[in-house]
Amino acid sequence: MNDIVVIEYNGEQVSVPKEVADFLEQDRKREQAQEKQDQRHLSKSEFETVLFCSDSVRRPVEDTVLRNLRLENLRKAVGNLDDQGQDLISLRYGGELTMEEIGKVYGISKMAVSKRLKKLHEKLRNSVS
Structure with missing residues (x-):
């Protein structure tokens, strides 16, 4: 026999089977966790936009030259970072490790x-701009 529970849905109290209430609660928690993760963690694409941003359409040769200049500027900026900063960038983008995996390497949390990385991104963005 299905247990019926009362939940609040869209501002109203509704009677639903317990399985539905459990599913809705799990889905709400998953969405909250995803929102928090999205807010806390930078995606690779955000960092990579430094390399590929373009306000207008250019010819292929110009695009290649500009991309190479951006890459060279980025390489120099990364080269000016301290050893730990260079290692973090290398692990994240060269080694394609997740933040959790990098945390295990350094013995720190994913949040740390x-x-x-956020501080490094800001430093590099300011160096390349």
Whole structure:
């Protein structure tokens, strides 16, 4: 026999089977966790836009030259980072490790890795701009 529970849905109290209430609660928690993760962690694509951003359409040769200049500027900026900063960038983008995996390497939390990478991104963005 299905247990019926009362939940609040869209501002109203509704009677639903317990399985439905459990599913809705799990889905709400998953969405909250995803929102928090999206807010805390930078995606690779955000960092890579430094390399590929373009306000207008250019010819292929110009695009290649500009991309190479951006890459060279980025390489120099990364080269000016301290050893740990260079290692973090290398692990994240060269080694394609997740923030959790990098945290295990350094013995720190995923959040600490995220904060360090965010600071490095800002530093590199300011160096390349």
